[in-house]
Amino acid sequence: MTYRTSLTALALALAGLVAHPPAAGATASAGASSVRWKACPDYSDEVIRGMGVAEDKVAAFHSLMKRLECGTVSVPLNHREPGGRKIDIAVTRLAATDKAKRLGAVAVLPGGPGNSGYLDPVLRxxxxxxxxxxxxxxxxxxxxxxRGVGYSTKVACPMSPNGPQEPGTLTEEAARKTYDAQVAANEKCGRSDPAFLGQLTTENVARDLDLVRTALGERSLNLLGFSWGTYLGMVYRSVFPGHTGRAFLDSVAPPWTRIDEHAKGAAxxxxxxxxxxAAWLASRDEIYGLxxxxxxxxxxxxxLVRAYDKTPKIYTDLQRPIDxxxxxxxxxxxxxEWVRAGKALAELRTATGxxxxxxxxxxxxxxxxxxxxPGxxxxxxxxxxxxxxCNEDSSRADFDSAWRAYQQLVKRHPATGRAWGVPVMCAGWPLPVQQATLKRGSGSLVLAGHLYEFMSAYDWTLQTRRAIGGTVYTVADDVHVSTTRVPKCAADVVRYFETGRIGRGCAGSPLPS
Structure with a gap:
């Protein structure tokens, strides 16, 4: 699972109607919602480049957007009350180019939770x-x-309840202020629209996805999941085993949802x-001098960690204090990022001015x-x-427990531990805990674990295999969800979806020279 700063979404008008028939031989369930096809958004070149698309691929992006189909599927807000309030799920489809040899549909499951997957058929x-x-x-x-993201139905709570923290060593007093502010913000958010926020769970997203499958006229969905999307894939496969085809899950989440254990394992x-x-930097001591x-x-x-905590530096051209x-x-x-990070660490040893x-x-x-x-x-x-x-986190630690956990983390991990804050993300969240039940399945499942990464620790891949089965595909790097980015690894992914066969792993992203 990943936690990052979001970009503000701006509304885009969708108009027109694009027809696309269901897959050959597939039938929709009686009474199921259909896809309301609409014109896809029209993005400027500036927006496209802002999505990380290289200049030499902007034209190809525009070309692919002409092929992309965009629409919405209506689903129940509460799947236990199918006749109640409805919300919209924004859906896209990039149809197979070789229709005569078409094998089915692959649903791309985005990370987060909270990441958009709307443009994943093009970008991923x-x-x-x-x-x-x-x-x-x-x-x-x-x-x-x-649900809750991008062009789908969503709500918004104000974020960043604390404001900037004082730089330097994190004291118990400062941590308690952060904890109290987080509790107040979580209580305010959770009570702002509990009817909607209480339905934001992985299992409900999985149920939405199955209604998308039905609306598209697919008998089953193959799954390509990234980060939190791997947990979504596990849940979908557990709830809808008969509707799940081949599943490739990259940077596997653990088969549990405790925030405190997640922070501990990642640290x-x-x-x-x-x-x-450190070994890589040491072999280049003449460059970095560390x-x-x-x-x-x-x-x-x-x-350096101790020194900058004792005497933080405020630079006039940086918004972030260096502690x-x-x-x-x-x-x-x-x-x-080792080359740049190493240079930055070397600079901090002798920084003045x-x-x-x-x-x-x-x-x-x-x-x-x-x-x-804009746009x-x-x-x-x-x-x-x-x-x-927070709906799925059963830890929701009190302050004393969270503070002890943080102190142990910093003590055990002297180089990197200080980068982690006190694990209080879900403190005071007022809505009840809802956890999905994972089940073993007999269908094809590949769990791609990255041997050295921390965002999805490799041990979580092994835990997931013990919990639900599957084949482990080991990527010998430390880069989150890199498998489809590395050509040799990506070739394995595509071969798996075409044949059902997978090797033991790949080298992943190479170390910098």
Whole structure:
């Protein structure tokens, strides 16, 4: 599961009608909702580039949008009350290009919770690389915005209840203020629209997806899940085993939903992976000067964490203060960022002056976002992220427990632990806990675990296999959901959906040279 800053969504007018018949031989259930097809949004080149599309692929994006079909499916807000209030789920479809050899439909399950999947048929498959584009030859690619996200029905709670924290060592007094503010914000949010927020669960998203399947006229859906989308895939497969085809789940979530255990497992994995980073930096001591052995690098970075917590620095050209949490943030970066993170750590050893060193500014200043480009689609809905996580979190720790957990985390992980805050995300959430029941199934399931990553710790992949079965596909990198980005790995993914066969794994993203 991932937790990131969202872009503000701006409404886009949809008009027109696009007809598309159900898949050959498929029949819709009696009384099932159909897809209300509409014109797809028209994005400017500026918006497209803002989505991460390279300049040389902007024209291809426009071309794919002409093929993409967009619509909505009406579903019950409460699936236990099918005759009650209805909400809309935004759906997209990129039809298979080789209709004579069509094998079915692959639904792309986005991460988050709260990420948009509306444009995933374009961004995650057809436009990603040559290998993933091949998946669209024999499969329709289905994208959707889960309830509470993007173009689907949603609500909004005010976020960021605390304001900026004082830089430096996190004291118990400051942590308690954060905890109390989080409790107040969660209570206010949860009670603002409990009828809607209480229905934001993974199982309800899975039930929505099955109604999308019916509306599309598909007997079954194949699943391609990323991050939280892997948990959604587990739940869909458990609730609708007869409607699930092949499933490939990348960066596997654990088969449980406790926020405290999630933070603990991710922190342990991050510190372990820093050992790899430390060895890499040590082998380049003439460049970074952080130590000639991994142990020396570890000690130097832990020393920097303590030093910047004791004496934080406020740079005039950075909105973020540089304290121990910022140093630890650099230490937990994945291998694609080791070059820049290493340079930033080296700069912080000798930094002087009132402006940030160049790489520090580049790395730690980059996440600050201004006003989104008009017409940009929502990337992540933080209200949905909060509601799903907290509706399913049975820990909801009291302050004393959360503070002890944080202190242990910092003590056990001297290089990266300070990057994690006190685990109070769901403290005071007023709505009842709702957890899905995962079941073993006999259908085809591949669990792609990344050996060194922390956002989805590799051990969670093994736990999930023990809980629900499946085949483990090991990716020997530390990069979250990288499988479809690496051509050799992506070729395995496409081959799996075409043949049902999968190897033992792939190398994943290479280490920087």
């Amino acid at each position: 498959t057809a436009l990603r690389n040559e290998q993933m584009a091949g998946l669209n030859e024999r499969y329709d690619i289905i994208g959707f915005d889960p 342990e994995a991050a510190e372990r992976n820093f050992g790899r980073m 130590g000639a052995t991994a142990r020396q690098v570890r000690e130097e970075v832990a020393k 121990g949490s910022a140093v630890a943030d650099l230490a937990r970066r994945n291998s694609t 009132t402006t940030a060193p160049p790489t520090v500014k580049e790395v730690l200043g980059a996440p600050m976002m201004g006003t989104p480009v 940009a689609p929502e990337i992540l809905n933080m209200t949905m992220n909060l509601a799903v996580a």
